[in-house]
Amino acid sequence: MEGLLGLNADFSVRREGFRLDLKLSIPPGRTVALLGPNGAGKTTAVNVLSGLLAIDQGRIELVGAVLDDPGAGVFVPPEARRVGVVFQDYLLFSHLSVEENVAFGLRSRGMSKESSRTRAGEWLERMGLLDLARRKPGQLSGGQAQRVALARALVTEPDLLLLDEPLSALDVSTRVQLRRGLAEHLEQFTGPRLLITHDPTEAFLLADEIHVIENGTITQAGSADDIRLRPRTHYVADLAGSNLFLASAHNRAVDVHGHQLQIADDFEGDVLVTIRPSAISLHQHRPEGSPRNAWLTTIELIEHLGERVRLRTGPPLPLTVEITESAVVELSLSEGKEVWVAIKATEIGVEPE
Amino acid sequence: MKPARGTGGPPVLLIILGISGLAVFALPLAGLLARTPWAKLGSLLTGDVVTDALGLSLLTSLAATAIAAIIGVPLAWLLARVDFPGRTIARGLVTLPLVLPPVVGGAALLFAFGRRGLFGQPLNEATGLLLPFSVWGVILANTFVAAPFLVITVEGALRNLDQRYEGAAATLGASRWTLLRRVTLPMIGPSLVAGLVLTWARALGEFGATITFAGNLQGRTQTLPLAVFVALESDRDAAIALSLVMVAVSLTVLVALRERWWKGF
Numbered sequence: 001m002e003g004l005l006g007l008n009a010d011f012s013v014r015r016e017g018f019r020l021d022l023k024l025s026i027p028p029g030r031t032v033a034l035l036g037p038n039g040a041g042k043t044t045a046v047n048v049l050s051g052l053l054a055i056d057q058g059r060i061e062l063v064g065a066v067l068d069d070p071g072a073g074v075f076v077p078p079e080a081r082r083v084g085v086v087f088q089d090y091l092l093f094s095h096l097s098v099e100e101n102v103a104f105g106l107r108s109r110g111m112s113k114e115s116s117r118t119r120a121g122e123w124l125e126r127m128g129l130l131d132l133a134r135r136k137p138g139q140l141s142g143g144q145a146q147r148v149a150l151a152r153a154l155v156t157e158p159d160l161l162l163l164d165e166p167l168s169a170l171d172v173s174t175r176v177q178l179r180r181g182l183a184e185h186l187e188q189f190t191g192p193r194l195l196i197t198h199d200p201t202e203a204f205l206l207a208d209e210i211h212v213i214e215n216g217t218i219t220q221a222g223s224a225d226d227i228r229l230r231p232r233t234h235y236v237a238d239l240a241g242s243n244l245f246l247a248s249a250h251n252r253a254v255d256v257h258g259h260q261l262q263i264a265d266d267f268e269g270d271v272l273v274t275i276r277p278s279a280i281s282l283h284q285h286r287p288e289g290s291p292r293n294a295w296l297t298t299i300e301l302i303e304h305l306g307e308r309v310r311l312r313t314g315p316p317l318p319l320t321v322e323i324t325e326s327a328v329v330e331l332s333l334s335e336g337k338e339v340w341v342a343i344k345a346t347e348i349g350v351e352p353e
Numbered sequence: 354m355k356p357a358r359g360t361g362g363p364p365v366l367l368i369i370l371g372i373s374g375l376a377v378f379a380l381p382l383a384g385l386l387a388r389t390p391w392a393k394l395g396s397l398l399t400g401d402v403v404t405d406a407l408g409l410s411l412l413t414s415l416a417a418t419a420i421a422a423i424i425g426v427p428l429a430w431l432l433a434r435v436d437f438p439g440r441t442i443a444r445g446l447v448t449l450p451l452v453l454p455p456v457v458g459g460a461a462l463l464f465a466f467g468r469r470g471l472f473g474q475p476l477n478e479a480t481g482l483l484l485p486f487s488v489w490g491v492i493l494a495n496t497f498v499a500a501p502f503l504v505i506t507v508e509g510a511l512r513n514l515d516q517r518y519e520g521a522a523a524t525l526g527a528s529r530w531t532l533l534r535r536v537t538l539p540m541i542g543p544s545l546v547a548g549l550v551l552t553w554a555r556a557l558g559e560f561g562a563t564i565t566f567a568g569n570l571q572g573r574t575q576t577l578p579l580a581v582f583v584a585l586e587s588d589r590d591a592a593i594a595l596s597l598v599m600v601a602v603s604l605t606v607l608v609a610l611r612e613r614w615w616k617g618f
Binding site for chain 2: 047050051052077078079080081083084085087091093094095096104105107108109152153156
């Protein structure tokens with residue numbers, strides 16, 4: 001019985017002409033990402049699992065207990081569920097201090113003022129927020145507010161953690177840095193974790209398993225590699241098309257799954273490598289001149305998208321490549337055919353992970 | 354404030370009209386102050402009529418504000434959050450006392466809660482309580498006329514409040530009541546205070562509904578505005594002294610609260 005101690009949800013809910021059908025199973029200690037565009041039903045899923053919205057059909061179970069089952073007439077209201085939520089925009093209470101925000105859940109569940117202060121203090125310390133205990137949320141940076149929101153959700157020791165776009169309120173430069181911090185904090189929570197995001201990088205880096213949601217249904221589910229290498233819809237293909245890898249850098253080279261790539265700048269340690277599909281060129285013969293990254297591979301898949309053609313290349317480093325229809329004809333490309341791949345070092349995006 | 358270079362000062366017409374506007378509010382006050390018998394003021398202010406009226410006015414206006422808070426906040430919540438049939442009509446009923454002449458309100462109160470009134474008669478027979486010409490009558494009249502300010506302000510604030518905060522509180526284990534007490538009310542705090550101040554100010558100045566429904570009995574139902582009205586006929590100096598008391602009380606409270614609580618209002 002996989003997930004008996006985790007989350008088991010299989011439900012549908014209708015709302016103002018919109019319908020969300022979701023089937024999710026998350027065992028303890030595992031992070032599942034719900035990845036999809038805006039309006040796909042991600043926030044509805046958060047509301048359903050946290051109890052702010054009742055389902056129309058199906059069943060939601062957490063740690064073996066039924067939270068919502070309209071067929072059996074069961075509905076556990078949000079205040080009686082043990083679900084911690086980090087909301088989009090964090091929703092910290094602006095009239096309460098950081099400490100009072102974190103202690104809110106404990107106080108609401110009947111803990112005394114003294115004990116809840118002590119417990120909140122422990123979490124503030126763990127999150128490195130002790131100095132900010134007396135501040136009001138309006139005086140915090142985006143990253144600090146995120147940690148307060150996480151502490152507030154975790155202090156009550158929930159059985160499920162929901163994170164709704166936990167990084168989208170931050171600017172790009174802090175996002176990279178905080179993603180790493182978030183990953184570490186998530187490790188501390190031993191229950192099932194559901195990450196809601198529209199950002200594939202976030203999903204690929206933070207989640208063990210990705211469920212892609214489009215128009216209220218899951219269109220594809222699997223590991224980051226499954227999604228990346230075998231996209232089943234245009235949306236997933238576009239997401240996956242960014243050729244995203246975790247790699248380790250040394251000097252002006254990165255090691256991607258055992259394959260060496262030359263890059264333009266000096267980097268050291270774990271990095272995130274991105275290669276735009278249109279920045280990769282294909283050749284019949286070994287290319288001469290500037291590209292320092294070139295290797296022989298086979299075409300595994302050809303997909304026609306109007307003017308553009310999307311190809312999937314095989315080992316040693318599977319990539320998504322985008323070229324024009326005329327280039328396909330010129331190179332007489334077909335599935336299974338051998339081809340040279342070339343990428344300029346300057347076209348490889350590298351950022352510290 | 355210095356105008357920015359190149360934009361010129363504010364238009365002359367605007368200045369003239371603006372200053373005229375200020376004059377409308379300032380000139381009556383100047384007239385009052387010019388006629389004030391400063392030398393006699395001490396003895397005038399300690400007279401029975403003044404102290405009775407002041408005490409009664411404070412008591413009844415504060416009581417009306419308290420009642421408005423107790424029944425007005427729940428009403429505002431219902432109007433803002435519950436989609437019940439006839440909500441538009443209910444909202445209209447709440448707004449009515451704002452536009453109705455207070456005398457008409459007083460008359461309506463008399464027909465409803467008077468000795469022979471629709472509800473007054475059974476109430477009187479059951480409990481012996483008689484609202485007209487009593488302190489309770491003054492409080493009821495004040496509440497009827499002033500409470501709409503609170504209801505409308507709080508309803509607006511509740512409608513503008515991002516309800517996701519209440520959802521967040523619920524996921525943290527807050528019961529409906531805890532959520533209202535610790536999240537909703539504090540978050541609409543500034544509007545609530547503004548509504549209470551407006552209600553209190555309106556109740557303090559109430560005249561028409563009070564005199565129609567509760568009469569004008571010194572020490573029982575004669576509030577400051579009624580005492581001023583009576584004194585204008587008999588003792589002009591006393592009327593001025595009473596008026597000054599009202600100006601002083603209102604101005605102090607409004608200025609003090611404006612600084613502290615309702616800057617944004």
